[in-house]
Amino acid sequence: MTDRLDGNAIAGTLQAVFGTEMTTATGVCGHCGDRNRLGALAVYLAGPGTVARCPGCDTVLLVLVEVRGVTCVDALGFADLNPAA
């Protein structure tokens, strides 16, 4: 049993927060240096919020929480994050 999804599961939320399509944006993991499209991240719909991790090393790259209808995204784990060119 697994509840692991990929970054497409948070495509709508990311688009709403960043104002642009983000699954094709690329980010560099601050821990292992892997470069991945956000659509390729390992996404976990945890209890309180959603966590996106590096598919290579499992480091937490993004945390999404919705507090009273307002979604906040913390891109805490990226060394670099670039919207799609």
Add this chain to the structure above:
Amino acid sequence: MVTRGFHGRRSAEADPSRVPPGQYVTRDFPVLSAGPTPRRLAADWTFTIRGAVDEPVVWSFYELRALPATSITTDIHCVTKWSKLDTHWRGVSLDTLLADIDTSADYALAFSDGGYTTNLPLADLTGGQAMIAYEYEGEPLTAEHGGPARLLVPHLYFWKSAKWVRGIELRDDDHPGFWENYGYHNYGDPWKEQRYAGD
């Protein structure tokens, strides 16, 4: 607490006095995790109480199993709004683990495999309110539900009941855990609907 029959009916018609505001009753036990499920063997698991203590105290899984165990039947409440009634757990009370520990700490930060943390007042871990649970519904706790052992603090929202728990850091200051740091309530009383900071 005695569990009577007619489980299906009772779940469908749950006693409203047992369901906190904004919650619904489910018979499922959704698996909600912030990361991959750690697959730690019991033989490799330890539980540590550290921080504001003279010396950290460490129990192996087998040492924990050798301590007096308690069984409880309790309701659990997830902040994602499901509640599950009459769940059965077996484990070791935190009162037992803390009995010989001398500390000035007022707060605890539970830490788990995978890096998860959650904070709570030390007073909420004592007085028969919390256990390190290693059995659920008469079976060893599965990894999906936090095994080999998890913290169980059923009077608070279930994110406080840290899966894959490895220990507790006793602290003089209150240090927010993973979700508490992201705007979830520092205490998380389901009966006061303390979902978010400021509730």
